[in-house]
Each structure stands twice: as C-alpha cells, then as structure tokens.
Amino acid sequence: MGGTSTETMKIKLKIWKQDGPSDQGHFIEHTAETVSPDMSFLEMMDVVNEDLVNSGKEPVEFDHDCREGICGSCNMVINGNPHGPDKATTTCQLHMRRFKDGDTVVVEPWRAKAFPVIKDLVVDRSAFDRIMQAGGYVSVSTGNAPDANAIPVPKVDADEAFMSAACIGCGACVAACKNASASLFVSAKISHLALLPQGQAERLERAHAMVTQMDEEGFGACTNTGACSATCPKEISLENIARMNRDFLKAGLQRRK
Amino acid sequence: MAHPKLNSNEPTGNIEERWDKHRFSMKLVNPANKRKHTVIVVGTGLAGASASATMAELGYNVKTFGILDSPRRAHSIAAQGGINAAKNYPNDGDSIFRLFYDTVKGGDFRSRESNVYRLAQISNHIIDTCVAQGVPFARDYGGLLANRSFGGAQVSRTFYARGQTGQQLLLGAYSALNRQINAGKVQMHNRHEMLDVVVVGGKARGIITRDITTGKIERHVADAVVLATGGYGNVYYLSTNAKNSNVTAAWRCHKKGAFFANPCFTQIHPTCIPRSGDYQSKLTLMSESLRNDGRVWVPKDKGDKRKPNDIPEAERDYYLERIYPSFGNLVPRDVASRQAKFRVDEGRGVGPTGEAVYLDFLDAIKRDGESTISEKYGNLFQMYEKITDENPYKMPMRIYPAVHYTMGGLWVDYNLQSSLPGLHVAGEANFSDHGANRLGASALMQGLADGYFVIPYTIGHYIAGTEMADITTDHPEFAEAENNVKNRMNTLVGLKGSTHIDDIHRDLGKIMWNQVGMSRSKEGLNEAITNIQTLRDKFWSDGRVAGEENTKNHQLEKAGRIADLLELGELMARDALAREESCGGHFREEHQTPENEALRNDEDFCHVAAFEMKEGEKPSWERHTEDLKFDYVKLTQRSYK
Numbered sequence: 001m002g003g004t005s006t007e008t009m010k011i012k013l014k015i016w017k018q019d020g021p022s023d024q025g026h027f028i029e030h031t032a033e034t035v036s037p038d039m040s041f042l043e044m045m046d047v048v049n050e051d052l053v054n055s056g057k058e059p060v061e062f063d064h065d066c067r068e069g070i071c072g073s074c075n076m077v078i079n080g081n082p083h084g085p086d087k088a089t090t091t092c093q094l095h096m097r098r099f100k101d102g103d104t105v106v107v108e109p110w111r112a113k114a115f116p117v118i119k120d121l122v123v124d125r126s127a128f129d130r131i132m133q134a135g136g137y138v139s140v141s142t143g144n145a146p147d148a149n150a151i152p153v154p155k156v157d158a159d160e161a162f163m164s165a166a167c168i169g170c171g172a173c174v175a176a177c178k179n180a181s182a183s184l185f186v187s188a189k190i191s192h193l194a195l196l197p198q199g200q201a202e203r204l205e206r207a208h209a210m211v212t213q214m215d216e217e218g219f220g221a222c223t224n225t226g227a228c229s230a231t232c233p234k235e236i237s238l239e240n241i242a243r244m245n246r247d248f249l250k251a252g253l254q255r256r257k
Numbered sequence: 258m259a260h261p262k263l264n265s266n267e268p269t270g271n272i273e274e275r276w277d278k279h280r281f282s283m284k285l286v287n288p289a290n291k292r293k294h295t296v297i298v299v300g301t302g303l304a305g306a307s308a309s310a311t312m313a314e315l316g317y318n319v320k321t322f323g324i325l326d327s328p329r330r331a332h333s334i335a336a337q338g339g340i341n342a343a344k345n346y347p348n349d350g351d352s353i354f355r356l357f358y359d360t361v362k363g364g365d366f367r368s369r370e371s372n373v374y375r376l377a378q379i380s381n382h383i384i385d386t387c388v389a390q391g392v393p394f395a396r397d398y399g400g401l402l403a404n405r406s407f408g409g410a411q412v413s414r415t416f417y418a419r420g421q422t423g424q425q426l427l428l429g430a431y432s433a434l435n436r437q438i439n440a441g442k443v444q445m446h447n448r449h450e451m452l453d454v455v456v457v458g459g460k461a462r463g464i465i466t467r468d469i470t471t472g473k474i475e476r477h478v479a480d481a482v483v484l485a486t487g488g489y490g491n492v493y494y495l496s497t498n499a500k501n502s503n504v505t506a507a508w509r510c511h512k513k514g515a516f517f518a519n520p521c522f523t524q525i526h527p528t529c530i531p532r533s534g535d536y537q538s539k540l541t542l543m544s545e546s547l548r549n550d551g552r553v554w555v556p557k558d559k560g561d562k563r564k565p566n567d568i569p570e571a572e573r574d575y576y577l578e579r580i581y582p583s584f585g586n587l588v589p590r591d592v593a594s595r596q597a598k599f600r601v602d603e604g605r606g607v608g609p610t611g612e613a614v615y616l617d618f619l620d621a622i623k624r625d626g627e628s629t630i631s632e633k634y635g636n637l638f639q640m641y642e643k644i645t646d647e648n649p650y651k652m653p654m655r656i657y658p659a660v661h662y663t664m665g666g667l668w669v670d671y672n673l674q675s676s677l678p679g680l681h682v683a684g685e686a687n688f689s690d691h692g693a694n695r696l697g698a699s700a701l702m703q704g705l706a707d708g709y710f711v712i713p714y715t716i717g718h719y720i721a722g723t724e725m726a727d728i729t730t731d732h733p734e735f736a737e738a739e740n741n742v743k744n745r746m747n748t749l750v751g752l753k754g755s756t757h758i759d760d761i762h763r764d765l766g767k768i769m770w771n772q773v774g775m776s777r778s779k780e781g782l783n784e785a786i787t788n789i790q791t792l793r794d795k796f797w798s799d800g801r802v803a804g805e806e807n808t809k810n811h812q813l814e815k816a817g818r819i820a821d822l823l824e825l826g827e828l829m830a831r832d833a834l835a836r837e838e839s840c841g842g843h844f845r846e847e848h849q850t851p852e853n854e855a856l857r858n859d860e861d862f863c864h865v866a867a868f869e870m871k872e873g874e875k876p877s878w879e880r881h882t883e884d885l886k887f888d889y890v891k892l893t894q895r896s897y898k
Contacts (some may be wrong), residue, residue, distance in 0.1 A: 011716065019808075038533045040644075046538055053803040053812065061809050065499040067539050069640065070424055093643050118470050119809040124591060126712055129327050133439040137432035138391045141314040141711045142307075145382070145389035149346060150401025162393040162418060167330055167424060191837045198391045 008034040009101040013048065015060050016108045021116045021124075027106075028060075037097035041084065042067060044075060045107075046097055064120040067233055069093040070231065072168035075175070077108040078191065082172035082231050087174035090233040112169050114218045125171050127217035128185060135209035136189045138198050151197050160197040165236045166186045173228035173236075179220030184228035186214050187244035188236045194247060204255055207247035260881035262516070263867055267371035267671040272357075276375045279671070279733070280714060283878070290336040291316030294720050297464055299451045299478040299506050301328035303423075303701060305485030305685025310433035313442035315713055319476055321434070322446045322466060322503055324814075331432045332487060332499040333704060336423025337544035338407065338638065339415035340387075340701040342380035347404050355669055361890040363409040363589050364664070364692020365841035367519070367865070371671060371758035371890055372689050376699075379706040382701040384416055384783075386709060390429040393417050405548055405633075406460040407697035409589040411898075415698040420544050422635045424498060426701055430708070441745050449475070450814065451506040452742045454482060454513050454680065457734045458653055458726055461510075461679035465735075465742045471548060472807035478585065478732035480720055481679045483712055484510060485704075488663035490523065492822045492829065493774070494766025496660035498540040499644070502826050507667050507686050515675040516881065517687035518668035520825065521833035522697055524842050525565035525775050526661030527593035530615040530644055530654075531653035540659040541644060543616070543637055545697040548586045550621035550630065555614050565615055565653045582895040591694045591842045592897060594658035598743045598775050598851060608655045617653035636842030641871055646894045658775060662700060664691040664842065665832075666884075668867040672715035673707060674871045676867070679723070681716060689864070693841025701887060725782040749816045754799035758812070761796050765783060765826055773830050778846040778889065782834040786827055793823040824876045828868060835880055838862045851893075859892050 003005040011032045018025030020147065030052070035044050041065050065073040078084035084094040099105065115123040153161075165188070173184035179193035190207050193199030199206070221240060229238045268275040270283070286294065294317050296596070298309045301323040309321040323331065343356040356377040361368060384402070388394065394416050395403040404413040418425040419510065437443040444517075455463040455476070463478040489504035490496035500546040502613060511517045528543045554575045556568055578585045600606060607613050622630050626649055631638065638649045663778045667689040673681050673689070684704040684876035691699065752758075804810040838858035839848040848856045864882040871877045 011860060036536060038535055038539070038646075039536055043536050043538050043830065044470050046759075047536055050759060053757060053801065058804055059812060064327060065330055065501050066332060066335045068335050069643075070323075070421065071332070072327075072336050073325065077609075088639075089643065095641070095643065095646075096593055097646065122809060125326055127445075129329075129445075131437070132432070132792050133435040133584050135439075137436045138389065139436060140386075140389045140433075142311040142386055142433070143382075144712070145385035148344070148388040149401050150395075151388075153400050154400050156391050158396040158400075161391075162395075162425070165391075165418075165428065166421065168312055169327065187484055191394065196393065197389050198389055200700045212710045 007038055009096065009099065011035050011044070011099060012104040014104065014106045015118050017060065019119050020119060021104065025117070027041050034077050037095070038065065039096045040092055041078070041094040041096065042074070042092045060121060061119045065090060067092040070168060075110050075123065075170055075172070077110065077175060080100070082110065082175040083233055088233055088235050100142040110175040112174045112219070114180065114182070115171060115174065116240045127219070128169055128171065128182070130217065131182070131186055131210055132189065134213035135206040137204070139202060151182070153196060155196050161192050162227060164195065164236065164240055165192040167236050168234055170233065172233060174219065174230050176227040176231035177220065180223065180224060181222045182214050182217070182219040183222035183241045183244065184208050184232065184236055187240035190244045190247060191240040194243060204247060204251035207244060208251040208255060211248045260317045260867070263668065263881055263883040264884060265369060266672050267369065270375045270892035272370065276378055283651065283714060283718035286717045286721045288316055292318065293478040294318065295320060296481050296483060296716060298322070298330065298483045298484035298485060299464065299475060300487065300686070301434070302331035302333035302487055302684060303427055304708040305331070305705030306427065306434045307705050308432035308483055308485060308683055308712045309443050310430060310437050311709050313440070314890045319437070319442055319443045320446065320479065322451055324448065324450045326447055328445065328447070329428060330500050331427065333427045335425045335499065336701055337420040337542065338546040339405065339417035339422045339698040340383065340426060341407070341698040342413050342416060342702065343377055343385045343414060344381055345404060351414050352439060355412065355563040356414065358378060358890050359410050360690070360696060361692070361695040362895060363521055364694055364891070365693065365855065365895060366859070366887060367522070367840055367885065368690055368692030368887060370887060375711070376690050376703060376706050377804065378700050379710045382710060383705045384572050384700060387426060387429050387554060390432060392418065392425050392429040400667065405546055406587060407829060408545055408587045408593065409696040410549065413865060415546070415599045417546065418865060420546070420634060422703060426705065430705070452509060452817070453738045454510045455735050455738045456513050457728055457732055458678065459678060460723070461677055462728060463735060465738045467742070467746070470809050473811070474739055475737055476729060478730050478735070480725060481681060481716055483681045483683060483716070484667065485683040485708065486686045488666065489822070489825055490660045490663055492765065493769045494658040494763050495537060495540050495770070497540050500539060503821070505818050505821045508821040508825060510677060510680055510868055512665060513677060515669040515677040515680055516869050517665070517828060518865050518867045519665035519832065520829045520841050520868065521773065521836060522660040522664035522693050522841065523660060524593040524664060525658045526532050526657045527590055527597055527658050528616060529659035531608060531610060531657040532642065541640065542659070542661060543641060543654065545590065545843060545862070547634060547637065548617060550633070551616040552587065552620060553586055553616055553619050554616055555605040555607060556598045561602065563849050564616070565607070581897045585659040587695060588696055588897045592611070594845060597658055597674055606779060613655040613657045613886065615653035616656045618676060619653070622650065662695055664688065664693060664695055669864070672718060673711055673717065674719060678721065681712055683712050693843055745817070747808055748815070748819070749802055750813055752800040752802045752803050752816065752827060756799045756801060756818050757797060757798050758796070758802060758819055761792060761800060762822070763794055765823060768792070769826055769829070773826070775832055776844050776846055777833050779834065782830045782889045785830045789823065789827045789830065796820060796823055827876065828878060832866055832868065836862055836866065857894070863892070
C-alpha cells in the first residue's frame with residue numbers, strides 16, 4: 001500500500017551550482033541520508049537544502065511552485081533526462097520510490113542557449129513568453145464575444161485542441177532536443193488555435209509571427225528526432241510540428257502582408 | 258455602528274437592475290484621456306491577468322507584476338474542476354437568480370447580496386469571452402458546450418476542460434495579456450515581488466518591489482493600484498496552495514490602512530490526498546467534480562483494518578448519502594469536510610494514518626465503463642496514482658480535507674476598492690463574494706468577473722472622480738517606503754540564529770491546523786494566540802536565513818513571507834474568537850445543533866468583521882463591522898438534507 005513506507009534510502013547527489021550567467025559553474029556533492037520512497041523529488045531537494053543551510057552552506061536555488069505538475073515551473077535534468085526517468089511526469093511529480101538505496105543522481109539545469117542560467121538550477125525562460133507575445137492569441141477584446149454556443153465545434157476538434165493546449169510551457173522539449181529547438185512548444189500553441197474556428201482569422205499570420213520570433217530567440221532548428229515529444233510531461237504530439245510547418249509554409253505563400 | 262470607511266457603496270433598488278444602474282452612474286474617462294493614466298496590477302492569476310489585459314484594451318497604461326518567471330505560472334493554473342455560469346444550456350431550470358441564490362446560501366449568509374447578484378449576472382459573459390479566446394472547454398458530440406455538477410447545487414452549471422479548467426482559463430487570460438504586452442500597453446515585470454504600497458495624500462499611488470533575481474529594490478508610480486495576489490492558505494504550511502503563494506502584498510497594504518475582512522473564513526476542501534510524512538511540502542487536491550461519480554464512505558465498524566474491497570456493501574457507511582439524502586455526495590465543501598473529520602474522530606478513519614475516508618468509483622465504473630470515467634477524470638486518477646502508488650480504477654481513493662481557499666481577504670466595497678483609497682482588490686485576495694464558504698467552481702468565476710468585467714469599469718470611476726497630485730517616484734513618500742523595505746531586508750538577511758525558518762513555518766501550520774482549522778473553541782483559540790506570539794518572537798530572535806541580499810535568494814523571499822504569516826495567523830485566531838457563532842467554514846464547537854451542524858447567530862453576527870491594524874511595536878487590531886442585509890434570499894438555517 002502506498003504512503004506507508006518506513007524504510008529510507010541513501011542517495012548520493014551531484015548538483016549543479018552556478019552563481020550567475022557568466023559564472024562557469026560546477027557540481028557539488030551531497031549525500032541525502034534518509035530519503036523516504038514516498039517523497040517527491042522536490043521534497044528530497046527541500047531536505048537537501050535544509051541540510052545545507054543547517055551546516056552553514058548556501059542552499060541550491062531551483063524554480064518550483066504548484067508541485068502538482070501543472071504550473072511548469074520546475075525544471076531539473078535528472079541523470080541526463082529532463083524531468084527524470086518517468087514518462088509523462090514533471091520533476092515535482094517524480095517520486096523517490098523510482099530510485100534505489102545507494103543510487104547516484106546527477107541534477108542539472110535545462111541547458112540551451114536561449115535559456116541562460118540565472119543561478120544554480122534556475123534558468124531564464126522569458127524567450128517562451130516573447131514567442132507567445134508575438135502571436136499566441138486570438139485578437140478578441142473583452143466584451144466582443146458572441147454567445148458561447150453560437151459556433152458549434154466538433155467534439156474531436158475541441159478534444160484535439162485541448163490536447164495541444166495542455167502544454168505547461170516548462171521547456172523540457174528544448175532541454176531534450178540536441179538542437180535546443182522550441183518547435184514542440186511553439187507548434188502546440190499554433191495547433192491549439194488552428195484547430196478551433198475562433199483561431200482561423202489570424203491562423204497564418206500567427207504561425208508566421210511565432211516561428212519568426214522563435215528563430216530570433218536563438219532556438220535551434222527541428223530535425224524531427226522526436227526527443228521533445230518523448231520527454232514532454234504532457235505528451236504533446238509531434239503532429240503539432242507538422243501542422244506548424246504546413247501553416248508556416250502556407251503563410252510564406254499566402255500571407256497578404 | 259459601522260465604521261465610516263466601511264460604506265459598501267452598493268446601489269439600491271431592484272437587485273436585477275443594480276449593476277446596470279451603477280454602471281450608468283459611474284464616471285467615465287474619455288478614450289483619449291485613458292492613455293494619460295497608469296494602473297499598477299500586482300498578480301497575474303485569473304483576476305490579475307484579466308484585469309491587466311482588459312484595462313490595457315480600454316487604453317490605460319498598465320504595469321503588471323508577478324513573483325514567478327512567467328504570468329502563466331500563477332496558481333490559478335492549478336484549479337481543476339470548472340467554472341460556474343448561469344447559462345442554463347442543460348435546460349435544468351438554472352437562472353441568474355438561482356446561481357445567486359445558491360451562492361448566497363452556500364456562503365451561509367455572510368456575503369453581500371448586491372455583489373453576489375452581479376457575479377451571477379456576469380458569469381455568462383465570462384464563458385462567452387473565454388470561448389472567443391479559444392479556451393477548449395469540453396463539448397458534447399453536437400459540438401455544443403458540456404456541463405457537470407458541483408457541490409451545493411442541484412443543477413449542472415459547471416463548464417470544464419477535463420480536470421484542467423484553471424489552466425485553460427488562465428492561458429486564455431495570459432494570451433489576452435500577451436496581446437497587450439505586444440501592443441505596448443502592458444509593461445510586464447516578472448520575478449518582481451511587491452514589498453510595500455506607497456501612500457501619497459491618503460491614496461495608494463505606487464508600490465516598492467524587489468527584483469527576485471538581483472535583489473534590486475525599485476519604485477513604481479501610478480494613478481491606482483490593483484491587488485490580485487490570491488489567498489493566504491499557506492499560513493497553515495500544508496495546503497493545496499502553491500509553494501510561493503503568500504499574503505505579503507495584501508499584508509503590507511493592511512499595515513498601511515486597508516482593513517482585513519473575515520480572516521477566519523477559510524475553506525477546508527474535503528477531497529485531498531492525505532499527508533504521508535513530516536517532509537511533506539504541500540497537499541494535492543482531487544477535484545470536487547469527482548464527487549459527481551465517486552461515493553464517500555468509511556467502514557461501519559471502528560478500526561476495521563480490512564482492505565476496502567474486502568469490506569462488504571452492508572458493512573460500509575456511505576455517510577453523506579445517509580445524512581443528506583437530497584444532496585448526497587454533493588453537499589457543500591464545509592459540510593463534507595466536517596463530516597469527514599467527525600468520522601475520523603469517531604475512529605472510523607482509514608489508511609495507515611487513520612486520517613482518511615474512501616472516495617469510491619467502482620460503482621460508477623460498473624455503470625459507465627472505465628473509458629467514460631477515464632475521459633472525465635483521467636488526469637486526476639493519474640496524478641493520484643503517481644503520488645500514492647495506488648490505482649483508483651481498482652481501489653477506492655483515500656481522501657482527507659485540506660486547506661484550499663480563503664474566503665476572507667482585504668475588505669472592499671461594491672467597486673472593489675479597499676478602505677485605502679486607490680487600492681483595489683480582485684479575486685481571492687478580496688473578501689467579497691463567497692461569505693463564509695465558497696461553492697465549487699465559483700473561484701474561477703469570481704476571479705474572472707472581477708478582472709474582465711468589474712475592475713475595468715470601477716477603476717475609471719475612481720480615476721475620473723479623484724483629484725490627483727502630479728507626482729513621480731522622487732516624492733519623499735517613495736523614498737521613505739523604499740528605505741523601510743531596505744531596512745526590513747537587511748534585518749531579515751541578518752537573522753543568523755539556530756532555527757530554520759521552514760521549521761517555524763511548520764510549527765505555525767500545526768497551531769493553525771489544530772486550533773484555527775476545521776473546528777475551533779474559545780480555549781483553543783486563546784492558546785493559539787499565545788503560541789503564535791511566542792513563535793513570532795522566536796522567528797525574530799532565533800531564526801536563520803541563509804545567503805545574501807543582492808542575488809536570487811529563496812530563503813530570504815520565504816523569510817519575509819513567513820514573518821507576515823506569523824502576524825496574520827494571530828489575526829485569524831482573534832477573528833475566530835470574536836465570532837461567537839458557527840457559519841460555513843468557521844465552526845465553533847460551542848455553537849452547533851444537536852446534529853453537529855453549524856449554528857449561526859444572525860442576531861449578533863450577521864455582519865462582516867473588518868480589522869484595522871493599529872500602530873505600535875506589536876501588532877494589534879480594532880474590529881469594525883459592516884452589517885449585512887438579506888432582502889432576496891431569506892435568512893434560514895442551511896439544509897442539504
């Protein structure tokens with residue numbers, strides 16, 4: 001039965017420390033002596049930080065907030081895998097029962113040119129916001145909307161749009177990609193809105209603006225290896241990238257600007 | 258006698274016409290003049306993002322602040338179940354008046370009728386707006402919007418996007434905000450924490466912030482300030498709130514003259530995953546929507562240690578269905594939580610700690626099939642399994658109540674303006690619409706109503722009707738506020754005692770949960786006040802904050818927030834002590850019916866308690882009241898039987 005484990009494990013950690021964007025950075029080693037299998041990975045990190053503070057050392061900075069796998073804040077590369085070894089799981093939802101007593105675990109930040117390190121495991125993901133600002137919306141102001149049921153949306157389309165809209169913007173797709181491409185993230189938003197009638201008016205303009213901004217931010221090109229989708233905690237589909245490429249190409253041919 | 262500052266400014270007359278009448282009587286800022294005015298918005302959840310976007314659409318210059326790395330991460334994102342609206346699409350007899358009625362009754366008659374009616378009226382426009390933004394709500398095969406039921410209602414009026422409704426609504430508001438950032442109308446400041454409000458000539462005219470990545474203290478000036486900083490559930494340490502949720506922005510305003518209303522009205526949500534150990538950092542909610550299909554039960558016998566599936570039907574007590582036959586498993590949250598606590602207190606709790614009850618889907622799976630249940634709740638079941646390592650398709654979930662939402666907050670009038678002129682408060686941060694208990698799927702409704710449809714009107718009324726001095730951040734009040742913030746940061750970072758601040762926070766949480774939680778008594782509350790004061794002294798005399806000031810330092814961020822929670826906790830206990838009645842989420846052991854239901858005292862407590870902080874070295878307060886009148890929903894003892 002879950003939630004009852006009384007045995008604890010010893011976990012050897014190698015954790016990335018870096019003072020700022022220009023610091024070279026290094027690993028520190030720390031052994032977490034009494035890790036419960038029911039702990040989440042971040043709860044284990046909390047205990048490590050308490051140990052560090054109690055022994056007069058600086059704690060490790062990391063981003064986290066909801067700890068329910070939905071806010072997209074947490075971002076650790078664990079033994080080389082963004083968000084760790086489990087499929088469809090964010091760092092905060094990864095539990096220590098996934099590891100064995102005596103394991104060595106290496107913890108690093110997302111590594112990508114477009115995500116500079118702020119401190120330790122905290123990176124700057126504002127590039128994602130800027131891509132969204134370039135066009136990730138329907139241009140409708142408050143007060144302009146027709147009745148919500150005025151336009152029926154086939155259930156299959158609504159469901160597929162939802163699947164794309166479920167992206168949490170964590171950036172694991174970029175961290176997993178050998179080219180540090182943001183294609184999965186960007187295409188998820190382009191698809192979400194392209195699949196709905198409300199998104200049609202600006203569909204091509206949106207694809208063009210978002211892809212252009214993505215390139216400006218310094219993300220790499222997509223070579224369709226699929227590591228992004230395999231790593232994605234929300235299992236966002238690769239089909240989105242195909243849809244983005246179609247719309248971007250079409251935009252190049254048909255855009256009226 | 259009500260305090261002169263506690264004028265609700267609500268319109269009079271027929272309740273159906275009040276908001277229209279008020280909108281007509283409010284002053285306007287002409288479109289060309291709006292661009293001459295700046296509004297600060299603190300917080301980027303549903304209320305903050307929607308208010309920022311809408312005010313920018315109208316033409317105001319907006320400066321928006323958030324403590325996280327992106328507006329999209331605000332904790333509204335984690336709301337699961339849905340959003341209410343009085344659309345009556347299912348044709349089951351819903352109406353604006355019924356939504357209003359249910360909300361007033363659900364709040365146990367401690368909210369303002371005018372506000373709640375407006376909320377119900379606006380609810381329909383919210384759904385229209387969100388659909389137009391591309392929010393992918395659940396739909397039926399005909400392509401029209403689907404609804405489900407939530408607690409405290411006998412109609413299906415809840416719109417949803419699987420168990421991720423908050424995420425989808427927030428991403429909608431975030432997209433509207435992004436459009437305005439792109440248009441240059443919103444200046445977005447991420448990773449900035451508001452640490453004080455600046456008051457010039459008796460009006461809120463700006464804020465002092467700390468850049469969380471560099472530690473830099475900054476000044477920002479505006480014509481008005483909107484606070485949308487969420488609730489204070491983290492005073493309990495363990496709650497379903499996000500780790501960074503805090504009361505600091507609201508508390509700083511409270512210290513500068515904004516009254517704090519009904520702080521003891523907190524919501525303990527009945528369906529959360531039980532805690533498993535001392536290292537536990539937060540609790541995870543299982544959406545109330547699960548009570549549509551899940552049946553709550555405990556064994557009939559005390560200390561029955563059999564596995565749930567080995568306990569035969571006849572030996573189970575489906576206690577909500579037994580006690581409340583007409584609402585069954587869908588009674589309001591306060592009632593469901595209290596009943597779970599009673600079962601545990603009787604010794605009939607389940608699981609390793611005995612602090613849990615079952616939420617069982619096996620009947621629903623037999624009836625509708627696993628795929629239907631999975632389509633409705635798939636992500637919730639998956640989340641439950643990840644955390645507990647148990648499969649809810651095969652074994653009942655174990656659930657227990659946890660702190661989830663705070664109905665109390667900064668006092669506001671009908672215009673959502675606090676008792677500090679110019680400071681407006683939206684969403685969970687204000688106290689306005691939920692009385693002593695919030696119904697499920699009403700938080701999203703209120704956050705978006707305030708942000709999309711109330712604040713954008715009332716801010717214009719304030720700006721057009723207020724004489725304002727032309728000031729910059731060079732004004733001496735800014736210098737003084739900045740100095741105070743710097744001194745406070747210095748003091749906090751200088752705490753080098755022997756007690757880890759997280760331990761102090763945990764201890765505060767234990768006091769709050771045990772004595773200011775689901776059940777409160779005079780004796781316990783008095784004890785809590787003394788213990789919180791002692792703990793506060795310990796924080797300042799023996800707390801330890803690691804690291805330095807001019808860098809990203811999460812310890813320091815937390816220290817400032819814990820210091821404020823240590824004052825808030827005392828105020829909550831004082832409010833609970835003064836309110837000699839039980840209502841909604843506030844249950845005083847001395848005031849209950851023979852069936853252990855909450856017993857209100859309308860004679861003496863049909864009012865809002867609004868606390869004014871007094872000057873002095875130690876925090877102290879004066880209690881003021883705003884009387885509540887019920888002209889449309891008759892004051893009755895709530896019954897869900």
